[in-house]
Amino acid sequence: MSVSSRRRIGVGVLGCGNVGSALVGLLEEQRTVIAKRTGLELDVVRVAVRSASRDRNVVLADGVLTTDPASVVSDPGVDVVVELIGGIEPARELVSRALKLGKPVVTANKELLANYGADLYAAADTAGVDLLFEAAVGGGIPLIRPLRESLAAEPVRRVMGIVNGTTNYILSQMTEHGTGYHDALADAQSLGYAERDPTADVEGFDAGAKASIIATVAFGARVLAGSVYREGISGIGPDDIAHAQRLGYVIKLLAIAEQVGQVEGKPELAVRVHPAMVPGDHPLASVRDSFNAVFIEGDAVGELMLYGRGAGGRPTASAVLGDLIDAAGNRQRGTWTPIGTLGEAVICPIDDLESEYYINMEVLDRPGVLAAVAGVFGRHGVSIRSMEQEGLGDQARLVFITHEATERDVQATLGDLRELESVRGVPGLLRVISR
Secondary structure, X not given: OOHHHOEEEEEEEEOOOHHHHHHHHHHHHOHHHHHHHHOEEEEEXXXXXXXXXXXOOOOOOOOOEEOXXXXXXXXXXXXXXXXXXXXXXXXXXXXXXXXXXXXXXXXXXXXXHHHHHHXXXXXXXXXXXXXEOOHHHHXXXXXXXXXXHHOOOOOEEEEEEEOOHHHHHHHHHHHHHOOOHHHHXXXXXXXXXXXXXXXXXXXXXXXXXXXHHHXXXXXXXXXXXXXXXXXXXXXXXXXXXXXXXXXXXXXXXXXXXXXXXXXXXXXXXXXXXXXXXXXXXXXXXXXXXXXEEEEEEEOOOEEEEEEEEOOOHXXXXXXXHHHHHHHHHHHHHXXXXXXXXXXXXXXXXXXXXXXXXXXXXXXXXXXXXXXXXXXXXXXXXXXXXXXXXXXXXXEEEEEEEEOOEEHHHHHHHHHHHOOOOOEEXXXXXXXXXXX
16 A cells, blocks of 8 residues: 555544553554554554653654643544543543544543443444444453444343453462462562552452443443442452362352343343352363453354453553554544444342352351251252361361352341351352353
């Protein structure tokens, strides 16, 4: 393709941190390849940063850096806006402004989309421009585009996956090396996998935001972050890890979005994040370290799994760059990729969901205790699939795996068990993914 036939696209970047600087570097590295394959010259013309004096691992021309993000959005030389500052505000205002100006937006902002995605998708469709967000969920893993395009006509039943590299790294260290939770977390922080305040990762907020986006795209219905049931991994102990291994399972923090029924013509969706015992022969069980993977189940396609690095500057920037090329090409062609009209969904409460359960409890080791415990299970209709007993001096540890039961019945069972004089504690409860 001749130089004269190439089309120049001005790119404005909001934020030049880990991902932003990696994006600028990738754009420069791949400039010739991008131009040859697409006919597009992608030029970074404005970059908004918090501090213009901070050293960065990128080389930018004079006048490109600014501390005024609004000026990047309004600059007539900016054709496509890339939002990488994160958080709700001012990101929401800036993205909304860019869309109103008819400028496509590429974002990696999961928090923004999980809370205000429906409004922004509608604004993009009204303006007739792209709002693309591949990097918001899977980092470097292509997930959103397959759900939006390749599987657009596929009746998706369930999307289940490991979407947080920090927690997967921590659980991998606990499983493979016997590392305690706090030591594994400190290790993750030293490697840059976890923030100084790890709450968003270890308590499931990050995965919850991603689960809401996945559910929205997979089922074409509005699902807000606040609708996602959430548990983190801070309560997982070495006993839970050991019991899981002995029983043939691996503990993973899972994000799950599935359609469980219909209510008055609306899809009934169960969307949740929690640690779970995954069978050792399930594809997700072998996903270790900081890697992520998403397992998709559909009526026609069967089972698919997408695997790769879910975080990191360059992997995430790679996903952003793919969206940027799509948005730039669509702008040149005067088209865009709409997400479609989002319907209303009924969110199934966690109490109504059925699962198998792992229950770890400590009791006094004396006659009649096991019968009393079994009686509580029976009164609530929770059937025991297997039971192990381990002596602890004058106490004993009982480990149960139940048959499928509702969350409501299991929680009621635990409540009554804790009232028994012979029960010293119920430190472990995990949902079990069926084999």
